[in-house]
Amino acid sequence: MPEPSTKLPTGLGVIFWVSASWIVLLVLLALFADVLPIRDPEALGIITREVEPFERPGWNAWFGSDGQGKDLFANVVHGARPALVLGLTVTLLAASIGTVLGVLAGYFRGRVDTIVMAGTDVALAFPAIVLLLAVRASLGNSMWVFIFIFTVLGIAPYTRIVRGATLGLAEREFVKAARAMGASGFRIITREILPNVVLSVLSFAFIGFALVIAAEGSLAFIGLSLDRTTWGQLIDDGRPELVDHAYLTLIPASVMFITILAFNFVGDGVGGAAAIREVSTVRRHRVGPLPDAHNVSGASSGDQRLVLDVRELTTDLVTGRGVVHAVDNVSFQVRAGEALALVGESGCGKTMMIRSILGTFPVAGVDRSGRIDVDGTDMLRADDNTRLRTLGIDIGTIPQNPLTALNPVRRIDAQIMEPMTLHGGLTAAEARARALDLLEQVGIPDPTSRLRSYPHQLSGGMRQRVMIALALANNPRLVLADEPTTALDVTVQDQIMRLLTDLRAGSDMAMVLVTHDLAVVEGFTDRIAVMYAGQIVETGPTARVLADPQHQYTRALIRSIPDLRLDPHSRLATIPGAPPSLLDPPPGCRFAARCPVADSRCRSELPSVTEVGDDHSYTCWHPAETTVEVARGR
Numbered sequence: 001m002p003e004p005s006t007k008l009p010t011g012l013g014v015i016f017w018v019s020a021s022w023i024v025l026l027v028l029l030a031l032f033a034d035v036l037p038i039r040d041p042e043a044l045g046i047i048t049r050e051v052e053p054f055e056r057p058g059w060n061a062w063f064g065s066d067g068q069g070k071d072l073f074a075n076v077v078h079g080a081r082p083a084l085v086l087g088l089t090v091t092l093l094a095a096s097i098g099t100v101l102g103v104l105a106g107y108f109r110g111r112v113d114t115i116v117m118a119g120t121d122v123a124l125a126f127p128a129i130v131l132l133l134a135v136r137a138s139l140g141n142s143m144w145v146f147i148f149i150f151t152v153l154g155i156a157p158y159t160r161i162v163r164g165a166t167l168g169l170a171e172r173e174f175v176k177a178a179r180a181m182g183a184s185g186f187r188i189i190t191r192e193i194l195p196n197v198v199l200s201v202l203s204f205a206f207i208g209f210a211l212v213i214a215a216e217g218s219l220a221f222i223g224l225s226l227d228r229t230t231w232g233q234l235i236d237d238g239r240p241e242l243v244d245h246a247y248l249t250l251i252p253a254s255v256m257f258i259t260i261l262a263f264n265f266v267g268d269g270v271g272g273a274a275a276i277r278e279v280s281t282v283r284r285h286r287v288g289p290l291p292d293a294h295n296v297s298g299a300s301s302g303d304q305r306l307v308l309d310v311r312e313l314t315t316d317l318v319t320g321r322g323v324v325h326a327v328d329n330v331s332f333q334v335r336a337g338e339a340l341a342l343v344g345e346s347g348c349g350k351t352m353m354i355r356s357i358l359g360t361f362p363v364a365g366v367d368r369s370g371r372i373d374v375d376g377t378d379m380l381r382a383d384d385n386t387r388l389r390t391l392g393i394d395i396g397t398i399p400q401n402p403l404t405a406l407n408p409v410r411r412i413d414a415q416i417m418e419p420m421t422l423h424g425g426l427t428a429a430e431a432r433a434r435a436l437d438l439l440e441q442v443g444i445p446d447p448t449s450r451l452r453s454y455p456h457q458l459s460g461g462m463r464q465r466v467m468i469a470l471a472l473a474n475n476p477r478l479v480l481a482d483e484p485t486t487a488l489d490v491t492v493q494d495q496i497m498r499l500l501t502d503l504r505a506g507s508d509m510a511m512v513l514v515t516h517d518l519a520v521v522e523g524f525t526d527r528i529a530v531m532y533a534g535q536i537v538e539t540g541p542t543a544r545v546l547a548d549p550q551h552q553y554t555r556a557l558i559r560s561i562p563d564l565r566l567d568p569h570s571r572l573a574t575i576p577g578a579p580p581s582l583l584d585p586p587p588g589c590r591f592a593a594r595c596p597v598a599d600s601r602c603r604s605e606l607p608s609v610t611e612v613g614d615d616h617s618y619t620c621w622h623p624a625e626t627t628v629e630v631a632r633g634r
């Protein structure tokens with residue numbers, strides 16, 4: 001099994017370094033032109049006698065001279081100064097303003113996005129040459145006028161690039177995790193989003209820098225130059241001599257061309273470096289015994305108080321296609337020390353149930369009603385401070401894909417320590433010691449060096465262990481694990497489930513495990529809630545529901561568990577059809593269209609809740625009459 005890489009990818013190549021060297025050389029020449037043994041650019045050869053008029057390029061004058069004997073090399077070197085000052089100032093201003101606007105538009109969306117994008121569209125649609133002529137005619141051709149014009153024109157591309165990147169990042173798991181941990185919008189933007197858009201901005205900044213130089217040269221060529229010697233002005237000055245002394249135009253044009261090319265190559269190289277390689281190799285680790293020092297216990301294991309109490313919860317999402325009834329009148333409870341499995345096919349509302357608890361949704365328009373109490377805090381009605389504190393301290397979340405849940409540009413130690421310093425009140429030193437202990441608890445070998453790693457330097461199993469450590473950072477009362485093993489191979493899946501079970505053993509930590517795989521819940525959870533089309537259709541003790549399912553959907557799910565005792569060539573059982581659209585769910589039982597025993601009553605009348613004792617209940621008009629044997633031998 002190959003080891004995961006521990007080196008950052010570079011792949012910058014020879015062209016990048018040659019281009020970067022050219023830029024560095026240019027900057028050094030421009031900075032030290034006055035102290036280097038270079039002629040005065042304004043000195044006239046016809047007076048000084050050092051250079052002849054129209055002297056061709058050679059040892060005496062490397063780039064030749066013009067009709068007055070001015071040294072072209074000295075003028076090209078001094079002409080680099082305004083080009084670099086203009087490019088640098090415009091790039092810094094446009095990139096900074098564009099980044100702020102783009103992040104605000106992409107993160108807050110809604111009205112902010114509409115206003116910012118409307119301004120951007122107007123800026124892009126406005127004819128640049130008209131603006132240039134108008135401003136230059138009224139304000140002159142000083143450096144500051146050019147900086148103002150190019151900055152105004154340059155903001156829009158940065159805004160669009162950053163907005164697009166932010167829209168994608170805002171849906172990444174690590175941003176959702178930060179929200180779920182109660183981080184403020186400002187903190188999410190500065191800690192999670194900005195570090196991830198910096199390389200994209202930097203990449204375009206080099207290209208934008210080149211565009212500014214090219215634009216200045218083009219303007220000078222049509223007589224709209226700055227009030228000082230620039231490359232564009234040199235090109236323009238040499239134009240009348242193009243036939244007899246072509247070098248006067250070609251040399252500054254070539255220097256400008258090479259410089260623009262160099263900035264573009266460097267920009268491309270920086271952009272390429274932004275693509276952080278994902279490591280797919282998997283290392284397997286033994287799940288070690290857990291030290292007692294940082295057991296997640298917060299009270300006695302016999303404590304049976306309610307940690308999560310969901311009552312008649314309804315969540316409607318307002319989308320462009322209509323109102324999606326994602327969670328419909330759902331009630332369930334999880335007690336201290338208990339693990340509840342929320343099971344069902346993909347699209348049945350399990351993840352939306354978790355999002356309803358956390359208050360993180362993919363759309364802005366959300367209507368929640370009912371009640372969600374987490375360890376006594378009403379999550380729908382509590383003030384922001386109380387809710388954020390509960391999210392940051394009382395709830396830990398374990399996501400489906402740890403690679404997307406961890407911020408790729410921040411080291412593991414910073415990500416684990418943050419919730420402890422932000423919400424737990426620990427100092428940096430205390431948080432680091434706790435992070436080290438947590439990594440040991442979750443079975444990560446050599447935790448000291450792993451703390452300094454970036455997420456891509458860890459295997460998939462290790463990343464999920466880090467996420468578990470992150471979830472446990474503040475000793476939460478409740479852990480929400482949303483398909484925590486889906487992105488892992490079977491061996492690592494088993495290790496992670498056993499690790500979660502070990503961590504919960506003897507503690508009062510409650511857990512909600514979301515999974516579409518009934519096979520993983522047996523042995524790892526105490527109770528099951530089966531979800532279908534946004535509703536809970538059956539709930540009860542895990543062993544009892546698996547052994548004696550009542551709802552036809554639960555029976556169908558259990559039948560679809562692969563049975564390793566069967567002939568390997570036999571057909572796997574499936575549930576025909578697909579869950580109904582939650583935009584307009586059918587009346588009556590939502591499983592009716594797929595149920596083999598559905599009748600007219602099922603299609604018209606919503607089944608009532610039937611209790612069958614031992615905390616086992618279901619909603620079905622025609623429950624199972626016979627026991628379904630649970631698939632074993634997996």
Ligand code: SF4
Nearest residue numbers: 589592595602620621
């Ligand atoms: S209520 Fe009717 S349609 Fe729904 S699962 Fe039960 S038997 Fe099937």
